[in-house]
Amino acid sequence: MFYEPKNGHGLARDPIKACVVPRPIGWISTISIDGIHNLAPFSYSNLVGSEPPMFMFSANGAHLDGGVKDSALNARETGEFVYNLATWETRDEMNSTSLHVNRGMDEFDLSGLTKVDSIIVTPPRVAESPISFECKTWKLIDLPAATTGAHNVMVIGEVVGVHITDDALKEKGYVDVTLLRPLARLGYLDYSVVDDVFTMARPK
Numbered sequence: 001m002f003y004e005p006k007n008g009h010g011l012a013r014d015p016i017k018a019c020v021v022p023r024p025i026g027w028i029s030t031i032s033i034d035g036i037h038n039l040a041p042f043s044y045s046n047l048v049g050s051e052p053p054m055f056m057f058s059a060n061g062a063h064l065d066g067g068v069k070d071s072a073l074n075a076r077e078t079g080e081f082v083y084n085l086a087t088w089e090t091r092d093e094m095n096s097t098s099l100h101v102n103r104g105m106d107e108f109d110l111s112g113l114t115k116v117d118s119i120i121v122t123p124p125r126v127a128e129s130p131i132s133f134e135c136k137t138w139k140l141i142d143l144p145a146a147t148t149g150a151h152n153v154m155v156i157g158e159v160v161g162v163h164i165t166d167d168a169l170k171e172k173g174y175v176d177v178t179l180l181r182p183l184a185r186l187g188y189l190d191y192s193v194v195d196d197v198f199t200m201a202r203p204k
Ligand SMILES: Cc1cc2nc3c(=O)[nH]c(=O)nc-3n(C[C@H](O)[C@H](O)[C@H](O)COP(=O)(O)O)c2cc1C
Pocket: 025, 038, 039, 040, 041, 042, 043, 044, 045, 058, 059, 060, 061, 063, 068, 069, 070, 071, 072, 094, 095, 097, 098, 099, 100, 101, 185
């Protein structure tokens, strides 16, 4: 089939997210200018640069109150956010932090997750997550919004600090993702787990 998104797909369910898979889940912690902690998953997220390392996530649609989602708002207002890796172990907690709640509510409390202080930035890391990046917001880019009232914004930050659990390094001296079992987002409500890896040398 071929379709132009502006004309609709004609299928029972929107296929677009199932066409770019698997997507990493950026589990983003931020803090508001009033000091309220926030945590939410974003599958429109990825590492987008390596020297310096740059990380992005994209907040699409409106917050409960009609404004931009908390994570993007906080990253803009405070200039900081933290990426945490979502894993098989933390799948239920990750999912619980996607609940649409009022701005005053702290999703760490909702999910029962543990905050641990970051070293360079103010937002805390998720203690249960084996990898976290401390990020300084570099730029926000407004994306086109198809529906009135939607706020689609891409947040890009520079990674200024990297935390890797020693458990993931100890066996091989490099990050063994099979020990971490990262969670990935597919289309619809589907997920995948990275627990099988193969290596392929670059052509010379
Ligand atoms: C696995 C997963 C991935 C998600 N990815 C995104 C995303 O990329 N962009 C987005 O705007 N919302 C995404 N959501 C929904 C947000 O997590 C949800 O709207 C959340 O309440 C936003 O929180 P905030 O207002 O505290 O930033 C995702 C939810 C789940 C469960």
